[in-house]
Amino acid sequence: MTHIKVNVDGTTYEDDVEPRLLxxxxxxxxxxxxxxxxxxxxxxxxACTVDLDGATVKSCSVLAVQADGGxxxxxxxxxxxxxxxxxxxxxxxxxxxxxxxxxxxxxxxxRDLLRENPRPTSDEVRQALEGNLCRxxxxxxxxxxxxxxxxxxxxxxRDEAGPGAASxxxxxxxxxx
Amino acid sequence: MIPPAFEYARPGDxxxxxxxxxxxxxxxxxxxxxQSLLPLLRMRLAFPELVVDVGRVGELRGVxxxxxxxxxxxxxxxxxxxxxxxxxxxxxxxxxxxxxxxxPAVRHRGTLGGSLAHADPAGDLPAVALALDAELxxxxxxxxxxxxxxxxxxxxxxxxxAPDELLVEVRIPKTDGWSFHYEKFHPVAxxxxxxxxxxLVRRDDGRIAEARVGLTNMxxxxxxxxxxxxxxxxxDGPEAVARAAxxxxxxxxxxxxxxxxxxxxxxxxxxxxxxxxxxxTGWG
Numbered sequence: 001m002t003h004i005k006v007n008v009d010g011t012t013y014e015d016d017v018e019p020r021l022l023x024x025x026x027x028x029x030x031x032x033x034x035x036x037x038x039x040x041x042x043x044x045x046x047a048c049t050v051d052l053d054g055a056t057v058k059s060c061s062v063l064a065v066q067a068d069g070g071x072x073x074x075x076x077x078x079x080x081x082x083x084x085x086x087x088x089x090x091x092x093x094x095x096x097x098x099x100x101x102x103x104x105x106x107x108x109x110x111r112d113l114l115r116e117n118p119r120p121t122s123d124e125v126r127q128a129l130e131g132n133l134c135r136x137x138x139x140x141x142x143x144x145x146x147x148x149x150x151x152x153x154x155x156x157x158r159d160e161a162g163p164g165a166a167s168x169x170x171x172x173x174x175x176x177x
Numbered sequence: 178m179i180p181p182a183f184e185y186a187r188p189g190d191x192x193x194x195x196x197x198x199x200x201x202x203x204x205x206x207x208x209x210x211x212q213s214l215l216p217l218l219r220m221r222l223a224f225p226e227l228v229v230d231v232g233r234v235g236e237l238r239g240v241x242x243x244x245x246x247x248x249x250x251x252x253x254x255x256x257x258x259x260x261x262x263x264x265x266x267x268x269x270x271x272x273x274x275x276x277x278x279x280x281p282a283v284r285h286r287g288t289l290g291g292s293l294a295h296a297d298p299a300g301d302l303p304a305v306a307l308a309l310d311a312e313l314x315x316x317x318x319x320x321x322x323x324x325x326x327x328x329x330x331x332x333x334x335x336x337x338x339a340p341d342e343l344l345v346e347v348r349i350p351k352t353d354g355w356s357f358h359y360e361k362f363h364p365v366a367x368x369x370x371x372x373x374x375x376x377l378v379r380r381d382d383g384r385i386a387e388a389r390v391g392l393t394n395m396x397x398x399x400x401x402x403x404x405x406x407x408x409x410x411x412x413d414g415p416e417a418v419a420r421a422a423x424x425x426x427x428x429x430x431x432x433x434x435x436x437x438x439x440x441x442x443x444x445x446x447x448x449x450x451x452x453x454x455x456x457x458t459g460w461g
Contacts, residue, residue: 002185019185019228020218041178043216044367046282055256055285061215062286063208065185066232112281130366131280 004068008033009077017064023057024048026064027074035076036104039133046132049105050074056112058131075104078111086156087111087149096145098136105132110146119150180218184227191316191345194231199318199341201227207343208232209252209291212283237290237345240264246312249347251290256281258289267351270377274305274359280367290344293329296336296398299369303330303399305359306347308375308391314346321345330398355379360453361393362445364436370394371436372445374402374425376453378409385412388421388454395429395446404428405450415460422451 001016008031015030027033027050039047041060048059051073078085087107090096097103106129113120113128120128125146126139134142183206188194198205206225208214209232217223231237237252240261247267249258258264258275265272271289278284278292278301292302293313306313306326313329315322318341329337338344361373373393379386388409390402408421426443433439455461 018182020180020182022180022215022219025179041219043212043283046280049282056282057286058282060219061212061283063211063215063230065187066208066211066230109282127366128281131282 002065002068004065006064006067006070006072008072009074015064019063019065021064022060023050023052023062023064023067023072024059026067027059027072033074033076036074037101039101039105044131044133045102046105046109046129047102049108049132051108051112056108073108075107078107085111085149086152087114087146090145090149090152091142094141094145094148096137096142097134102132102134102136106134106142110142110149113146114150114153118154120146122147178219178221180215181221181224183218183225185230186227187230187233190234191236191343194229194234194343195316195318195341197227197229198343201225201229201340203340205229205340207294209294210254210286210288211291212279212287213291213295213297231343242267243348245351247349247351249289249349251294251344251346252288253290255279255284255287255289255292259284267353268309268349270309270352270355270357270359270375271302271305271349273357274301274361274373274375277301277359277361283367289347293326293347294336294338294344296330296332296334298330298333298396298398299394300399301359301361301370301373301393304373304391304393305375306349306391307399307401308377308389309349309352310389311350312348313344314348315342316345317342323348327401333397352377356457356459358453358456360449360456362449372431372442372449374446374449374453376450376457378454378457380458383413385409385418385454385458388412390425390450390453392425392429392446395426395431395442397430397432400429402427402429402446402450409454412454415455418454418458418460419451422447422454425450 005014037047039045043061050059186197204226208230237250255275311326357377361370370393375391377389392400402425404424404427426446431439431442
């Protein structure tokens, strides 16, 4: 057993865990934070995406012991006093989900994009979400939702990304074909 | 899926990591970013007794200049490599190719050194390191040694690292003045390359004076397309490049899998070499 101390969605937890325990299982089975689903369990689908120390990770591909001393934000840590963020509202209003299984990961990945690139193009949204699979929507409404959230955040001048938001320069990452 | 049980060590520096690996012998495994190792553990394809997590070894991160070379710490993440101004200025091919690795969340965790030490011929960065004539600095109980990339990749998922050695730095000769392109053929945005081609060209007086071509997934190790490189020397336009690219698959023995036959991979190597060089030269 290894002793870890992790801050998750603003609450600090201390636990003795087996080194082999995946962060996804720690969040779900130990902390009861089942808002983060496990989809493929092969690092492909992105459903289990959370934020670790200010950057997205696939929580099925991180050990809980690797998060020791770190700060994790899950989909359940985004709303403030029960009020959704612009991204959460946009997914709801633009019908960016059907079954909803991929949605927590989609929103965490989109949030990561908007921190680095507050006004992405549609292509940039698609590239940023390349590690998140949705089997229902065909992605059209997901992309619309992210663009709508970007518009709203820019219009309101608010930074919904919260602490740890990067101010780094925008870099286009090509998804070459 | 739940990984098999293992002991866990989290050294604070390179010496401590090497000692842990030496104690574990054949049963130790280095955990870098974990984006290859954790899937292997989950699928129960690896059974290390000790996992040595070098994630907190600060000296292994970052990029610095050393004369005509860049020195990139083995634990520098893909995300940081892509954004690093020194890498973009002096090793642009590496930045370009790294941006195509997997997806943003994987690039946040995955590291340059981890990708190279994993020695997967389907990984993008081994062929890029080969094309860049990179050198790998390795720490072991007896000190450090440096080896060229062409000696580092031994076989499928097998590097020249001994069980008690740790890859600590990647030295990349600056390629200022060279143009480059990484051409990757993959059926799904985040998937492995069926074939990839890393091309670097140096031009003189309108002709290609020197070309380097690295091949991804064209055998059990990353390869250099030596015959095509020689044929490209002196090429003065798209027709000459197309002729030279016909030699790109010479001497290769690519694998058969669900994605492609060996013949198809060889076809792709020729086509992608042409495209990569034409894009690099701006002749395409």
